[in-house]
Amino acid sequence: xxxxNAIGQMALLAVLCVLFAVILAxxxxxxxxxxxxxxxxxMDRSLSPDRRADLVMEQMTLDEKIGLxxxxxxxxxxxxPEEAATGVLARSNGGAGFVPxxxxxxxxxxxxxxxxxxxxxxxxxxxxxxxxxxxxxxxxSWDLRLAHDYGALIGRELRDQGYNMALGGGxxxxxEPRNGRNFEYQGEDPIxxxxxxxxxxxxxxxxxVIGDIKHYAFNDQxxxxxxxxxxxxxxxxxxxxxxxxxxxxxESNVGAVMCSYNRINGDYACENSYTLNEVLKKAWxxxxxxxxxWGGTHSTVKxxxxxxxxxQPGSVHFGDALKKAVEAGAVPAARLNDMxxxxxxxxxxxxxxxxxxxxxxxxxxxxxxxxxxFAEQGTxxxxxxxxxxxxxxxxxxxxxxxxxHADVGVISGGGSGQVDPPGGNAVANAQGNTPGTExxxxxxxxxxxxxSSPLKAIRxxxxxxxxxxxxGADLSAAAALARRSAAAIVFxxxxxxxxxxxxxxxxxxxDQLVSAVAAANPRTIVVVESGGPVAMPxxxxxxxxxxxxxPGIRGGEALAAILFGDVNPSAKLPVTFAxxxxxxxxxxxxxxxxxxxASIDIGATQPTRQPIPFDIHxxxxxxxxxxxxxxxxxxxxxxxxxxxxxxTFAYSGLQATPKEVTFAVKNTGSRAGAEIAQVYVxxxxxxxxxxxxxxxxxxxxxxxxxxxxxxxxxxxxxxxIFDVEKNAWDLVPGSYKVLVGGSSRAIAxxxxxxxx
Ligand code: BGC
Numbered sequence: 001x002x003x004x005n006a007i008g009q010m011a012l013l014a015v016l017c018v019l020f021a022v023i024l025a026x027x028x029x030x031x032x033x034x035x036x037x038x039x040x041x042x043m044d045r046s047l048s049p050d051r052r053a054d055l056v057m058e059q060m061t062l063d064e065k066i067g068l069x070x071x072x073x074x075x076x077x078x079x080x081p082e083e084a085a086t087g088v089l090a091r092s093n094g095g096a097g098f099v100p101x102x103x104x105x106x107x108x109x110x111x112x113x114x115x116x117x118x119x120x121x122x123x124x125x126x127x128x129x130x131x132x133x134x135x136x137x138x139x140x141s142w143d144l145r146l147a148h149d150y151g152a153l154i155g156r157e158l159r160d161q162g163y164n165m166a167l168g169g170g171x172x173x174x175x176e177p178r179n180g181r182n183f184e185y186q187g188e189d190p191i192x193x194x195x196x197x198x199x200x201x202x203x204x205x206x207x208x209v210i211g212d213i214k215h216y217a218f219n220d221q222x223x224x225x226x227x228x229x230x231x232x233x234x235x236x237x238x239x240x241x242x243x244x245x246x247x248x249x250x251e252s253n254v255g256a257v258m259c260s261y262n263r264i265n266g267d268y269a270c271e272n273s274y275t276l277n278e279v280l281k282k283a284w285x286x287x288x289x290x291x292x293x294w295g296g297t298h299s300t301v302k303x304x305x306x307x308x309x310x311x312q313p314g315s316v317h318f319g320d321a322l323k324k325a326v327e328a329g330a331v332p333a334a335r336l337n338d339m340x341x342x343x344x345x346x347x348x349x350x351x352x353x354x355x356x357x358x359x360x361x362x363x364x365x366x367x368x369x370x371x372x373x374f375a376e377q378g379t380x381x382x383x384x385x386x387x388x389x390x391x392x393x394x395x396x397x398x399x400x401x402x403x404x405h406a407d408v409g410v411i412s413g414g415g416s417g418q419v420d421p422p423g424g425n426a427v428a429n430a431q432g433n434t435p436g437t438e439x440x441x442x443x444x445x446x447x448x449x450x451x452s453s454p455l456k457a458i459r460x461x462x463x464x465x466x467x468x469x470x471x472g473a474d475l476s477a478a479a480a481l482a483r484r485s486a487a488a489i490v491f492x493x494x495x496x497x498x499x500x501x502x503x504x505x506x507x508x509x510x511d512q513l514v515s516a517v518a519a520a521n522p523r524t525i526v527v528v529e530s531g532g533p534v535a536m537p538x539x540x541x542x543x544x545x546x547x548x549x550x551p552g553i554r555g556g557e558a559l560a561a562i563l564f565g566d567v568n569p570s571a572k573l574p575v576t577f578a579x580x581x582x583x584x585x586x587x588x589x590x591x592x593x594x595x596x597x598a599s600i601d602i603g604a605t606q607p608t609r610q611p612i613p614f615d616i617h618x619x620x621x622x623x624x625x626x627x628x629x630x631x632x633x634x635x636x637x638x639x640x641x642x643x644x645x646x647x648t649f650a651y652s653g654l655q656a657t658p659k660e661v662t663f664a665v666k667n668t669g670s671r672a673g674a675e676i677a678q679v680y681v682x683x684x685x686x687x688x689x690x691x692x693x694x695x696x697x698x699x700x701x702x703x704x705x706x707x708x709x710x711x712x713x714x715x716x717x718x719x720x721i722f723d724v725e726k727n728a729w730d731l732v733p734g735s736y737k738v739l740v741g742g743s744s745r746a747i748a749x750x751x752x753x754x755x756x
Contacts, residue, residue, distance in 0.1 A: 040106055042348075049348035053341045056105055062323065064102050065340045070311040070318040072098050074294075080315055093162045094125045096294065096416065097312050107347070108356055110210075112165040116184040116417030117552070119157045123420035129157045130367030131412060131419035131450050133552035134183035135170065136532060137378030139196050139574040140549065140643070142676045143699050146377055147196045151203025151211070153370050158209050159357040164350075166204045167258070168417075169213040171197040171248050173241045174532060174575045175220040175624045178502045178589050180439065183413040183531030183550055187574025188625025188640065189694050190240055191718055194247025201252035208351040213248050215260035215293055217241050217275055220618075222438070223501045224591040226295075227613040229263035234274075236621045237264075238722035242275070246284055255288040255346040259308060261296045263613075267306070270296045276307030289342040294416075304331045309339040368554055375551040375558030381544070381569040381644040382577075388523060388543035390565025390646055391487065396465045400481040401455050402517055403472030403510065404491035404529060405430075409449035410548070410555035411529050415439060415498025418448060422553070426451040432495035439499030447495035450553050454491065454527070457560035472513045479520035487523035489563070490514050490542075496531035501589045504535040504581050514538040527559060533577040536637060547573070565646060570674035570699070572643030572743065576626045579637045585620035585628055626744045627690035641694070641743035647673040647704065651748035656738040658719070658753050662711045663740050667702035674701045678741060679712055684734030687721050692739060695719065719755070731755060 041047075042055035057065075073083050074096065083089075092098035097112030114120035119129035130153060132138075138150050158166055170181065174188035186193035201211040218230040218241055238246075249257065257280060259270040269275060270292040280286045289309035297303055297311040300321040311318035325331040347353050381389065391399075404411070409426030412418065414433065425448050432447025433440040459467045468485070470478040482488035492510045496502055505511065518524040518541035525544040528534060529551065536545065546569070548559055561567040578584055591614050623631045626640035647669030654663045661679050676699050680692040696712040716731050723730040733755050741747040 043106060043353075045354055049345040050341070052348045053344035056107065056344060057337065057340060059105060060102070060340070062326070065336055066319065066323045067102070068099060068343050069309060069322065069336070069339045070099070070315040071313040072100050072315075074098070074313040080319065083315060083319075095163055096120075096167055097165070099310070106353065107344070108164065108352055110165055110347070111163045112167050113158055113161070113163045114416045115154045115158055115166045115168040116170055117413065117550070118154060118419035119161055119163070120417055120419055122161060125161075127161050128362060128364065128422060129161065129419055130362070130364070130371050131421065131553040132371050133375045133378050133555065134413055134531065134550040135186055135200070136183050136574060137549035137551065137571075138200070138374060139186040139192065140380055140571040141374070141377040142192065142572055142574070142697055143377060144195060144199045146374060147199035148203040149370060150374060151200035152207060153203075153367060155204035155207030155209045155211075157362045157367070158204075159207055160360050160362045162357050162359040163209065164352040164357055165210040165212070165256070167212055167214070168204070169197055169201050169211055169248070169254065170215065171213060171244045172215055172218070172220050173244055173624055175241070175618060175620070176501070176586070176589060177533045177575060177578065177584065178504060179220055180222045180496045180500045180502055180531065181415065181498050182575070183496060184417050184498075186244070188576065189574065190243035191247065191694055192574055192697070194244040195251065197244070197248040198251035201248065201254045205252070205255065205350060208355050208357070210255035210346055210350040210352060211252065212256035212258050212291065213245060213252070213254045214258035215269075216245055216257050216280070217260060217269060218264055219260035219262050219269070221501055221589055221591075221616075222499055223589045224614060224616070225261045227263075228591055228616050229266050229613065230616045230618065231265050232618060232621070234724045235722045238279075239622055240624050242279060245280075249280070249284055249286055255350050256291050257286065257288065258291050258293055259296060261293050268296070268298045270308050271299055271303040271306045273306040281307055287342065288346045289339065300325050301330045304335055304339070309342050371552045372554035372558050375548070375555050376561055376567045378549060378571050379551065379558060379562055379569055380547040380571040380573055380642075381562070382547055382638050382642070383539065383542070383545040384644050385543045388487075388525060389563060391563055393461050393564045396462050396486060398466040398468075398485045399458065399462070400468060400470065400485035400488040400517070400521070401458060402470045402478045402481065402488060402490045403513055404493040405449055405471070406454040406491040407469045407471075408453050409451050410454065410551050411493045411495060412448045412450055412550045412552070413496055413531050414443055414447060417498065418443070421448055421450045423451055425449055433497055433500060437500035439497040442499055443497060447497075450555065452551075452553055452556035454556040454559050457556040458489070458563065461560050461564045472510070475509065475513055475516040478513060479516045482517040482521040482524070485521065487525065488517050488521045489525045489527060490517050491527045491529065493529040494531065494534055501592075502531070504533065504578065506534055511537055515541055518542045525563070529555075533575050535578065535580050539637065568646045568671060568673045569643065570645055570676065572641050572676045573638055574640070576629055576636045576640045577638040578629075579635070583629070583634050583636070585618070585623070590616045590618070623690050627693065630691040630744070636745070639743050639745035641676070641678050642745065643676070643743070645673040645675065647671045649673075649675040649702070649742060651677070651740060651742075653709070654738070654740055654749035654751050656751040656753050658714065658736070658755050660711060660713055661696065661738055661740065662709060663749055664707055664709045665700045665702065666707035667704055670704050672701070672703045674699055675742060677710055678743065680739040680744060680747070681714075681719055682737035682739065683719070683721070684732055684736065686734060687732050689721060692737070692744065693718075694744070
């Protein structure tokens with residue numbers, strides 16, 4: 001009886017369930033485990049992103065449209081009282097940017113996090129993200145697949161933490177080697193930088209996250225970034241920094257472009273019709289949206305008409321002011337619709353509407369492994385005299401490890417891209433930023449050290465050897481340790497951060513430290529942790545130098561693997577190292593004397609101190625990086641493209657046409673290794689170009705004794721100059737030199753090709 005009753009109840013329940021599923025659930029739009037029937041026509045995934053954006057826009061009110069074209073403020077920074085009153089920020093995921101979605105239309109919130117070298121500032125939310133080596137290290141790998149993996153890791157960790165948009169993809173050229181943000185970028189060559197950043201962004205976006213590329217454009221130094229006007233002619237613009245962006249945008253289909261703080265030829269980058277409307281949107285066909293750097297919007301009508309699509313982080317210019325401008329006809333409704341369309345089509349294209357992030361614990365162990373691989377592939381062996389490296393783990397009896405807190409960690413880059421160190425800063429009260437700089441005002445004085453101890457990793461390789469540490473503060477103590485050790489490894493570092501620039505010199509007593517150690521022990525190895533190039537007045541005194549950049553959370557382990565030869569270094573410099581600042585195009589960072597820093601103006605309507613505007617004349621023009629050293633016939637400390645291996649390579653058999661270059665690379669040493677084979681082209685003299693430009697490369701992996709033929713296609717645009725009159729790229733007829741080798745200054749093969 002009881003059983004019978006139970007069966008009857010179950011049957012009734014089943015009928016009710018079916019009834020609910022078939023009739024009620026679709027009406028309520030919830031409760032079914034089946035994918036919901038598309039409630040709105042724009043939820044039909046078979047339609048194009050543009051069509052879906054159009055459909056949803058038909059249903060939107062003016063206020064809803066305005067709500068999408070600006071951020072809703074930033075916790076801790078100013079929001080308008082009206083915005084604050086809505087309380088909508090409470091919905092934010094806590095990242096640098098938040099744009100509330102429109103629930104009634106099924107449009108998600110946009111949650112953006114800084115993510116130049118990993119998801120930044122997760123710690124405040126109790127989350128963890130993998131601190132990666134700097135993107136300059138990633139660029140030093142010259143490995144497109146690696147750049148892709150790097151981006152994919154960031155995209156995954158963004159999603160895992162509930163973000164659906166990245167703020168990374170920095171690709172400002174290293175025009176100014178003392179730029180404090182070079183570590184977030186991809187080096188000095190537009191083709192290398194553009195291709196690497198495109199892969200990185202593809203990797204991010206394949207995870208279902210909107211990617212961005214920044215800072216568009218010519219934010220090539222931090223000094224005066226809020227006020228300075230970078231004045232360049234159009235040919236120079238298109239062939240240098242803009243070319244990196246062009247390749248990055250076109251090859252990645254990036255969703256967002258962040259316009260920069262500075263002015264370009266007088267107009268702020270976020271209200272510059274030439275760079276935004278004419279070049280980015282018209283010439284390159286960019287379909288995504290332009291987002292301002294934080295506090296980088298300076299007007300309503302001018303910015304809207306020039307092509308800015310979204311103000312961040314607040315609504316000073318694109319909130320009520322824009323609504324009024326649209327109502328008054330000063331900004332056509334069609335332009336507002338274009339902004340909204342660009343944002344929505346990007347959301348549909350990226351998949352964030354159909355497939356929102358589901359927070360979960362990030363893959364910590366997978367991330368650590370990848371961070372180590374990136375560091376191993378990005379560390380450049382600059383010098384290796386007397387076969388000093390690799391160290392022989394079987395024979396080393398004693399080692400001195402000196403300086404740079406190598407007992408506890410590795411340094412990282414500061415500013416908005418800072419990834420939080422797991423467990424906190426490995427160095428308490430670490431100093432980094434100079435008082436009075438914007439960096440110090442916003443992010444404080446400290447540099448962050450990640451807890452990856454080179455000392456421990458080295459000891460693990462040679463557990464029986466005597467490996468001792470000296471902090472380097474006392475030069476004679478360091479020298480004494482070096483003297484009683486079989487070899488000495490000196491770690492030097494240069495802190496760098498957004499919001500300030502640098503000198504090429506290592507801070508403090510580090511140059512003296514290297515010299516003191518080298519004088520005590522001829523087998524001295526220097527490991528440099530820096531955001532970019534540094535001068536090495538002691539280069540002739542030491543046997544070996546490794547450039548480790550900011551090597552990330554497995555930096556210590558990666559360095560040990562290279563020092564002991566478990567990994568054969570294969571990276572090459574994406575930037576030129578000058579001997580001294582006197583060899584740079586500008587003896588000092590332009591504007592160093594002229595300007596006064598704004599206090600915090602991120603998101604603030606009124607900077608508390610008015611900075612003084614000034615002009616930057618980058619008189620080197622086309623001659624960025626190695627092109628300057630080549631054209632001026634200056635000998636660099638280490639040339640662009642330089643990097644050694646524990647094996648050696650030989651080049652032969654060059655065949656060149658205007659379309660393709662073929663040659664052979666042979667591993668002539670006794671161990672497996674990878675060579676980054678580079679192709680440069682010298683244009684006809686009539687073009688007045690610098691002597692050579694990189695046009696192609698390949699990373700060739702070779703077993704000992706192995707030889708491979710490499711064929712590289714030449715893209716005609718990359719052989720061209722930008723003709724301002726025709727407003728187009730021009731492949732000038734004439735004789736072109738084709739140069740092949742292991743660096744811009746180690747050309748092994750050359751030929752001439754004729755372009756009719
Ligand atoms: C930086 C951007 C960053 C933004 C948001 C700005 O200071 O220049 O790179 O994405 O802040 O944090």
